[in-house]
Amino acid sequence: MLRQLVMHAPRLFNYTSRRLAHGGCGQILITRAYSSAAMSPPSKAIVYDVHGPPDTVTKLVEVPAVEVKEKEVCVKMLAAPINPSDINRIQGVYPVRPNPPAVGGHEGVGEVLSVGSSVTSLSPGDWVIPSPPSFGTWQTYIVKNENVWHKVQKGVPMEYAATITINPLTALLMLEHCVALNSGDAIVQNGATSMVGQCVIQLAKSRGIHSINIIRDRPGVNEVKEMLKNLGADEVFTESELEVKNVKSLLGGIPEPALGFNCVGGNAASLVLKFLRQGGTMVTYGGMSKKPVTVSTSSFIFKDVSLRGFWLQKWLSTDKAEESRGMIDRLLSLVQEGKLKYKMELAPFDDFSAALDKALGKLGSQPKQVIKF
Ligand SMILES: NC(=O)c1ccc[n+]([C@@H]2O[C@H](COP(=O)([O-])OP(=O)(O)OC[C@H]3O[C@@H](n4cnc5c(N)ncnc54)[C@H](OP(=O)(O)O)[C@@H]3O)[C@@H](O)[C@H]2O)c1
Numbered sequence: 001m002l003r004q005l006v007m008h009a010p011r012l013f014n015y016t017s018r019r020l021a022h023g024g025c026g027q028i029l030i031t032r033a034y035s036s037a038a039m040s041p042p043s044k045a046i047v048y049d050v051h052g053p054p055d056t057v058t059k060l061v062e063v064p065a066v067e068v069k070e071k072e073v074c075v076k077m078l079a080a081p082i083n084p085s086d087i088n089r090i091q092g093v094y095p096v097r098p099n100p101p102a103v104g105g106h107e108g109v110g111e112v113l114s115v116g117s118s119v120t121s122l123s124p125g126d127w128v129i130p131s132p133p134s135f136g137t138w139q140t141y142i143v144k145n146e147n148v149w150h151k152v153q154k155g156v157p158m159e160y161a162a163t164i165t166i167n168p169l170t171a172l173l174m175l176e177h178c179v180a181l182n183s184g185d186a187i188v189q190n191g192a193t194s195m196v197g198q199c200v201i202q203l204a205k206s207r208g209i210h211s212i213n214i215i216r217d218r219p220g221v222n223e224v225k226e227m228l229k230n231l232g233a234d235e236v237f238t239e240s241e242l243e244v245k246n247v248k249s250l251l252g253g254i255p256e257p258a259l260g261f262n263c264v265g266g267n268a269a270s271l272v273l274k275f276l277r278q279g280g281t282m283v284t285y286g287g288m289s290k291k292p293v294t295v296s297t298s299s300f301i302f303k304d305v306s307l308r309g310f311w312l313q314k315w316l317s318t319d320k321a322e323e324s325r326g327m328i329d330r331l332l333s334l335v336q337e338g339k340l341k342y343k344m345e346l347a348p349f350d351d352f353s354a355a356l357d358k359a360l361g362k363l364g365s366q367p368k369q370v371i372k373f
Contacts, residue, residue, distance in 0.1 A: 039065045040074040040113070045103045045139030046352055051092025055356055058090065058104060066143050070116040073146050075128055079162035079346070080108025080137040082359035082369045084288065096313060098135045105137035105371075109152065109161035119146045127154050131325050132316040133165045140349070140373050150325050152332060159344050159370045160335045163195065168331045168340065169324060170285060170312050171199035175207070177315075178283050178308065179259040183208030186254050188275040189261035190214040190268040191288060192228055192236065195368050198342040200261060205232030206339060210254045214239060214271050218365055231341070239268060247274045259283070266291030273299055281306040343367040 043063040050057055068074045086104055088094035112126040122128065131150035136142060152161050175181065187204055191197050192213035204211045213228055213236045215221070225236040234254055241250075248256060256277030262269040263286030272282055273295060282305060284293060299305045316324055334340035345367045347355035355369040 038068055038116075040068055040141045040143045041065060043139045043141040044349070045136070046105070047101055047103050048090050049101045051090065051100060054087050054090040054104075055353070055360060055362075058352075058356065060352070063139065068114055068116050068143050070118040071146050072116045072143050073112055073119055073122055073128070073149055074114045074141060074143045075110035075149065076113045077108055077110040077137060077140055077142060077373045078127075079158045079370050079372050080105045081163045081344075082355060082371065083107070083166060084286065085166070086138075087359065103136035103139050105139075106135060107133040107162065107165045108137035108371075109158055110142065112149075113141065115146070121146060122149060122151060127152050127156075127161060129161060129165055129328070131165055131328060132321050138352075138371065150328065152328075153336070156332050156335055158372075159346060161332065162370055163342075163344065163368065164328055164331050164335070165324075166312060167195035168199045168342075169327055170310070171196045171203055172327055172331060173312070173315060174261060174283055174285065174310050175200065175203050175209075178310065179281050181207070181209050181259060184210075184255070185259075186210035186212060186234075186257040187259045187261065188212040188214070188257040188272050189263075190272055191261075191263040191286065192233065193224060193365065194263060194286075194288075195342050195344075196263060196285070197261075198228070198231055199340065201228060201231045201233045202334075202340050206334075210234040210257075212251070212254065212257060212275055213237070214242065214268060216268075216365070227343070239271060242271050242274070247271070251275075256280070261285065262293065263288055264291075265289045265293050269293040270296075273305060276303070276305055279304050279306075281308055283308045283310050285310040344370050346370050346372045349373045 042065050045061055045063050046058050047061050048057040085094055086106055089097040090104060109127060109129050112122050112124050112128060114124060115122055128149035128151055130148050187209060189197055189200055192215050201211045211233050213233045215224060215236060215238055217238045217240050221238055228236045257275055258277055258280050260272035260276050260282040262272050262282055262284045265287045266289045347369050349371050355371060358366040359369045
């Protein structure tokens with residue numbers, strides 16, 4: 001059940017409203033009294049008025065219809081994920097975030113409902129994603145400029161189109177741009193169950209690059225290991241399995257990795273560093289444990305490790321929008337060919353709160369929650 005339903009007074013058009021006899025929650029019906037051609041339908045959105053814990057500050061609101069101007073496109077949203085960065089934006093701890101009140105969500109897929117009079121690149125019925133990803137995808141209708149939207153093939157499963165612009169793109173970019181890798185090389189990563197981690201495994205495999213994967217200890221660990229190995233993981237270790245003197249003795253025939261990915265921090269980052277070869281590089285792109293990365297003095301002096309960071313938003317802001325659309329098309333082709341997959345759970349919009357609780361980790365490890373509108 002949704003936590004709260006409120007009504008925002010329509011500002012931009014004449015309307016009539018009446019209270020529902022049995023609707024509860026003070027819900028109001030809006031009857032539009034204007035030509036629908038140039039207006040969006042009213043939208044339902046998950047918004048937050050202040051920063052704070054997402055499960056207390058988010059609420060469902062009804063947003064009035066807005067005008068679809070000549071260069072704008074009205075999109076009926078189909079699906080949008082709940083990503084860790086969405087949670088951080090609501091908490092107010094993400095460096096780039098909209099000022100509240102704001103609609104949550106940052107990526108997703110929708111179907112074009114109507115277009116403004118000057119729009120030439122899109123037509124009603126097209127499937128589109130905001131590319132680069134942008135604010136406010138947790139709502140049923142969005143009106144934005146034509147150039148915000150990137151058309152995608154309709155044959156792609158909706159949940160993949162909804163999730164392709166952030167995590168799979170991050171995996172692809174980190175593999176292609178951080179350190180030159182050749183077939184036969186190896187990478188090591190923690191957070192291997194994450195969407196980024198699952199993509200790293202498959203994209204590395206497709207280039208003949210071995211992956212060594214670190215996951216948290218959990219119930220049902222063998223199923224998780226099997227799932228990752230089915231995606232192409234060479235080795236999967238829990239953190240406790242790596243409490244040995246020489247982790248490299250566990251590598252068998254896999255070469256020592258030149259590149260490591262860290263999205264966890266704390267002990268899990270130290271384990272990535274332990275696997276790295278002389279002169280190796282660890283790229284930090286997330287901090288799921290909220291613990292700092294600690295590097296031993298000897299790792300710097302005797303192993304000469306390099307530490308770097310990666311942030312998709314920064315990469316996209318350096319004039320890479322067009323290039324990123326090409327990469328997204330490439331990733332969606334891999335999805336269509338069955339060469340890229342990852343675990344997701346579709347959650348009905350009406351049950352947003354339950355999906356949010358799962359995304360917040362309240363029920364333990366869960367697949368990526370994707371809201372279906
Ligand atoms: N820098 C960038 O540009 C960029 C771009 C995309 C994503 N990211 C970051 O990449 C990371 C993964 O994102 P995603 O969307 O792929 O993740 P996701 O699919 O939502 O999965 C969450 C991952 O975090 C792990 N996790 C959750 N809480 C944890 C904790 N307290 N300690 C350790 N691990 C924990 C989960 O492990 P379990 O399976 O054990 O629960 C799972 O692997 C996030 O930190 C995200 O912010 C960064």
